[in-house]
Amino acid sequence: MATAVAARRRRDWFDSERVLAPLLLSPAVIYITALVGFPFVLAIIFAFSDVTTGSADLEWVGFRTFGRILEDPVFLRSLWNTFVFALIANAVVVVAANVLARVLTADFKGKWLIRFLVLLPWTTPISLATITWLWTLDSIFSPIDWVLRNLGLIDTNVYWLGRPVLAMGSVIAVHAWRIIPLAAVIMMAGITAIPTEITDAAEVDGARFWRKHFEVTIPLMAPIIAVAVLFGFVLTVTDMSVVYVLTRGGPTHSTQVLATWAFFKGIEGGALAQGAAIALFLFPVLVAVAALILRMARRWELH
Amino acid sequence: MAEPRSEVQALRRTFERRRRLGRVGLYTAAITAAFLAAFPFTWAAISMFKQNQDLYVKENNPFWFNLAPTLDHVRLLLERTNFLVFVRNTLLVGIAVVIITLLLSLPAAYSLARLGRRWGERMGIAIFLVYLIPPTLLFIPMSRVIVTLGLQESLWSLVLVYPTITIPIATWLLMGFFKGIPRDIEEQAMVDGYTRVGAVTRAVLPLVYPGIVAVVVFAFTLSAHEFIYALAFNKGSAVKTISVGIPTELIRGDVFFWQALEGAALLTAVPIALLFNFFLDRFITGFTMGAVKG
Amino acid sequence: MAVVEARGLTKHFGDVKAVDGVDLRTEEGEFLVLLGPSGCGKTTLLRMIAGLEEPTEGEVLIGGEVVNGLPPRARRIAMVFQSYALYPHMTVFRNIAFPLKAQGMDPAARQEKVEWAAKLLDLSSLLQRRPRHLSGGERQRVALARAIVREPTVFLLDEPLSNLDAKLRAAARDDLLSFQRGLGITALYVTHDQVEAMGMGDRIAVMNKGRVRQFGKPEDVYHNPADTFVATFLGSPPMNLLEYEDFLVGFRPEHLLPVSVAHDGERTPFTFHVNRVENLGSERFLYGHLEDFATDTRVIAMLPSTVTVPIPPDQSHSFAVALNRIRFFDKETGLRIEAQRL
Numbered sequence: 001m002a003t004a005v006a007a008r009r010r011r012d013w014f015d016s017e018r019v020l021a022p023l024l025l026s027p028a029v030i031y032i033t034a035l036v037g038f039p040f041v042l043a044i045i046f047a048f049s050d051v052t053t054g055s056a057d058l059e060w061v062g063f064r065t066f067g068r069i070l071e072d073p074v075f076l077r078s079l080w081n082t083f084v085f086a087l088i089a090n091a092v093v094v095v096a097a098n099v100l101a102r103v104l105t106a107d108f109k110g111k112w113l114i115r116f117l118v119l120l121p122w123t124t125p126i127s128l129a130t131i132t133w134l135w136t137l138d139s140i141f142s143p144i145d146w147v148l149r150n151l152g153l154i155d156t157n158v159y160w161l162g163r164p165v166l167a168m169g170s171v172i173a174v175h176a177w178r179i180i181p182l183a184a185v186i187m188m189a190g191i192t193a194i195p196t197e198i199t200d201a202a203e204v205d206g207a208r209f210w211r212k213h214f215e216v217t218i219p220l221m222a223p224i225i226a227v228a229v230l231f232g233f234v235l236t237v238t239d240m241s242v243v244y245v246l247t248r249g250g251p252t253h254s255t256q257v258l259a260t261w262a263f264f265k266g267i268e269g270g271a272l273a274q275g276a277a278i279a280l281f282l283f284p285v286l287v288a289v290a291a292l293i294l295r296m297a298r299r300w301e302l303h
Numbered sequence: 304m305a306e307p308r309s310e311v312q313a314l315r316r317t318f319e320r321r322r323r324l325g326r327v328g329l330y331t332a333a334i335t336a337a338f339l340a341a342f343p344f345t346w347a348a349i350s351m352f353k354q355n356q357d358l359y360v361k362e363n364n365p366f367w368f369n370l371a372p373t374l375d376h377v378r379l380l381l382e383r384t385n386f387l388v389f390v391r392n393t394l395l396v397g398i399a400v401v402i403i404t405l406l407l408s409l410p411a412a413y414s415l416a417r418l419g420r421r422w423g424e425r426m427g428i429a430i431f432l433v434y435l436i437p438p439t440l441l442f443i444p445m446s447r448v449i450v451t452l453g454l455q456e457s458l459w460s461l462v463l464v465y466p467t468i469t470i471p472i473a474t475w476l477l478m479g480f481f482k483g484i485p486r487d488i489e490e491q492a493m494v495d496g497y498t499r500v501g502a503v504t505r506a507v508l509p510l511v512y513p514g515i516v517a518v519v520v521f522a523f524t525l526s527a528h529e530f531i532y533a534l535a536f537n538k539g540s541a542v543k544t545i546s547v548g549i550p551t552e553l554i555r556g557d558v559f560f561w562q563a564l565e566g567a568a569l570l571t572a573v574p575i576a577l578l579f580n581f582f583l584d585r586f587i588t589g590f591t592m593g594a595v596k597g
Numbered sequence: 598m599a600v601v602e603a604r605g606l607t608k609h610f611g612d613v614k615a616v617d618g619v620d621l622r623t624e625e626g627e628f629l630v631l632l633g634p635s636g637c638g639k640t641t642l643l644r645m646i647a648g649l650e651e652p653t654e655g656e657v658l659i660g661g662e663v664v665n666g667l668p669p670r671a672r673r674i675a676m677v678f679q680s681y682a683l684y685p686h687m688t689v690f691r692n693i694a695f696p697l698k699a700q701g702m703d704p705a706a707r708q709e710k711v712e713w714a715a716k717l718l719d720l721s722s723l724l725q726r727r728p729r730h731l732s733g734g735e736r737q738r739v740a741l742a743r744a745i746v747r748e749p750t751v752f753l754l755d756e757p758l759s760n761l762d763a764k765l766r767a768a769a770r771d772d773l774l775s776f777q778r779g780l781g782i783t784a785l786y787v788t789h790d791q792v793e794a795m796g797m798g799d800r801i802a803v804m805n806k807g808r809v810r811q812f813g814k815p816e817d818v819y820h821n822p823a824d825t826f827v828a829t830f831l832g833s834p835p836m837n838l839l840e841y842e843d844f845l846v847g848f849r850p851e852h853l854l855p856v857s858v859a860h861d862g863e864r865t866p867f868t869f870h871v872n873r874v875e876n877l878g879s880e881r882f883l884y885g886h887l888e889d890f891a892t893d894t895r896v897i898a899m900l901p902s903t904v905t906v907p908i909p910p911d912q913s914h915s916f917a918v919a920l921n922r923i924r925f926f927d928k929e930t931g932l933r934i935e936a937q938r939l
Contacts, residue, residue, distance in 0.1 A: 020414070020499060020500075022414075024410035024411060024418075025410070027407050027410065027411070028408055029411070031467070031470065035464060035466075035467045036467050039441045039444040039445045040441060042444035042447070043440060043441060043443060046443065099336075100336050103329060103332050106329055108330060110333075111333075112580065113337075114333045114334070115583065116576055117337040117340055118336055118337055119580055120340055120572055120576045121340050122579075123578075124568065125528045125530075125571060125572075125575075126530055127530050127550045128546070128568040128572065129343075129568070131565075132344060132565065134564075135343075135350065135565065136346075143346055143366065181340065185583065195680065197679070197680050198685075200649055200676075200682065201682035201683075201684075202684075203649065203668070203669050204674065205670070205743070205747075206670035206747070207699045208670075211698075215695075219686045238437030238438070238440075239439070240439050240530070241531070258439075259439035259531070263534075263535075266443045267446065267535050272443055276443045279443060280440065282437065282440050287435065294428070311662045311663070311664070311667075314671055315667055318666060319666060
């Protein structure tokens with residue numbers, strides 16, 4: 001009798017919310033802390049050291065590594081590029097994804113096929129999607145150039161990836177191209193969440209298409225748009241595959257971004273400390289942007 | 304009060320015209336969007352069957368075959384490169400990562416959604432912030448960790464590390480789904496005699512099924528997309544995934560095996576896009592619940 | 598103010614016939630209620646009149662003109678939705694001003710009109726609030742203000758009272774009706790609540806399965822139902838229906854009275870075996886069955902408190918119904934037939 005009661009009590013203790021909650025949460029938390037928190041701390045330590053891939057030892061050098069990378073003009077260029085690319089690409093994304101979301105929430109024939117095609121840029125692994133662009137923008141065989149040449153608009157090929165400004169534009173374009181489907185899907189969720197009675201009321205009140213869109217739909221979608229912008233910005237700033245595959249950072253480092261420069265310096269060049277230091281510059285800005293957008297999104301929550 | 308007949312008729316014609324213009328606009332936008340999104344893939348689809356003499360001539364029409372199409376390059380891709388090895392690796396890693404993700408994020412999401420209201424929301428934000436620490440920041444110390452653990456040049460390095468990317472998003476998605484299910488259901492099961500864990504497994508989990516599907520597809524896709532860890536950890540061909548293997552192995556120095564490249568890209572892209580398209584509506588539900596309530 | 602007319606209005610959603618051939622015509626300035634259970638097609642009918650749905654067949658006329666093909670804004674109608682559909686991100690002022698802005702009115706004129714509407718509905722002190730800071734009744738007034746500011750010719754209301762607390766509903770009904778009467782605008786009002794319908798409508802259109810079963814004044818619909826559906830839908834508790842030979846006999850609970858107080862003239866006697874008595878203070882409900890009929894169908898009688906005849910349960914009592922209160926219905930179709938001999 002006593003053991004049965006004790007056994008029951010043990011089981012009930014296990015059942016209690018206070019015990020169960022942390023118990024269920026801990027595997028995930030431990031996993032993430034170990035494999036994210038620990039390397040993160042390590043990255044900071046590396047950045048303050050002079051460690052390389054060759055040596056096993058770690059010497060504290062204070063801010064010297066940071067000093068070295070800040071003197072490097074390529075680093076400054078990477079810093080600038082990282083944010084300019086992300087800002088321009090996502091500005092395009094916000095507008096285009098909005099249009100796309102409206103198209104995909106409407107009803108029309110062939111919608112399934114259109115949706116399939118529109119999803120391709122996002123669902124394809126980044127490196128492979130970028131490879132398809134590599135050919136499209138090739139200096140000799142680019143189909144775009146072929147069309148332009150045969151239309152008589154240009155004489156010689158446009159060196160999409162060979163000229164600095166064009167290369168930057170190409171990188172931005174590929175980023176935008178890839179993220180628009182994701183942003184559109186997120187915005188579709190925002191549109192479907194708006195109660196139909198409100199859009200009906202706007203219709204009855206006399207609002208035509210544009211007024212309805214700008215004065216009713218978009219303000220009510222604002223928190224979701226903020227989420228989409230946040231995702232897009234983070235994905236662009238933290239990505240290294242597009243630049244790596246498309247231009248390797250060239251021509252002459254004009255498309256270098258923090259992520260690729262950290263890779264070239266740290267892994268290919270062997271200077272781990274410098275690589276870590278360069279990559280660390282990503283973090284504070286991401287946090288700032290995220291905090292900003294989360295605060296805006298909370299203010300807009302209307303329910 | 305009533306307008307004369309002809310005015311109403313004219314009004315009706317105007318609106319009919321506007322409606323038709325609207326439809327035309329819609330179709331134009333849809334087709335333009337599809338074109339812009341898919342055109343690199345469409346001639347990837349054609350180029351992969353082109354003979355070298357056809358492809359590498361500047362003046363040839365890139366949009367159609369000038370010489371007869373050939374399966375040579377597809378054969379090269381499948382037989383003479385490690386493409387199939389890459390596919391196998393990607394599948395293995397993907398499945399393992401999905402399993403680990405579900406095992407860890409399901410309980411975590413349930414805990415955050417149901418138990419402990421005060422710190423539940425703060426933990427949710429903490430998880431989101433973790434997502435903001437990207438692989439591009441961690442890959443350098445991480446590669447050191449991998450070497451120390453002796454996992455370099457193996458698929459296990461990826462299986463170990465990828466869940467750090469998938470678990471935050473999976474937890475956030477599942478939280479939304481759990482919140483959407485009323486507490487009554489598990490409380491009823493507990494009244495019926497199950498422990499809480501039993502109640503959840505039997506009664507609630509089947510209802511979160513669409514969320515689980517979303518997580519499976521997302522986690523698999525994320526691990527198939529991942530580039531930088533795979534590039535940093537595994538240099539040997541036998542342990543590469545598609546994402547890294549294709550760009551590094553089909554480009555030997557200055558020589559690009561274009562047709563094989565395009566073929567590989569297409570063969571990977573289409574199945575994933577089909578999968579996503581199929582489940583798209585469920586994802587939207589998930590996002591709505593996660594973003595609005597979370 | 599305009600007359601609204603529906604001619605042969607039909608709406609198909611795939612195989613489902615939401616509205617199946619409705620003919621209706623309002624009087625100018627009347628308050629017409631569309632009454633029916635969920636899914637009977639009343640909201641779809643209202644939306645077709647509004648222009649939010651295009652009919653599969655049939656015509657909608659407003660003010661004598663066929664308006665098929667015209668969007669809502671061209672029909673000079675205003676609509677109040679079940680949830681009021683106020684724009685959550687706008688102040689009360691901007692909510693009311695929205696239709697005027699859509700029309701292209703300049704700010705000064707808009708200001709005047711909004712203030713006029715706000716004054717009419719006692720909203721002047723609430724103009725800078727947001728909808729989420731308003732009570733249910735206040736939201737209804739804002740919805741009404743937004744509706745009249747365009748000076749519509751027709752008012753369409755889709756169950757606007759169902760989201761209100763029961764206590765507030767009576768007051769809101771009152772306000773709504775005096776509002777409509779004061780302005781004299783033709784109103785079409787959708788509801789599933791038959792008490793509301795009886796209390797508010799000048800005429801009621803009772804709908805079921807996409808069709809109008811009966812259309813007339815509340816007293817007519819109540820006392821002379823056209824079929825068994827109308828007979829049982831109106832009145833709480835519903836009309837008693839009993840099988841007899843090959844037709845149905847019907848009479849309302851308030852007409853089944855003890856012989857001592859029943860109607861003096863021509864009447865039909867019944868032996869009422871009472872199983873249970875519910876005394877609610879203002880009336881007594883008697884549940885039982887009539888021994889004169891072959892079936893054990895449950896029969897309800899409603900005695901007002903002024904009738905003090907003691908009715909002990911588990912006993913049979915002599916009751917009667919006035920002959921002119923008995924209704925007869927066809928067993929198969931449910932339609933009303935003329936008086937039969939019992």
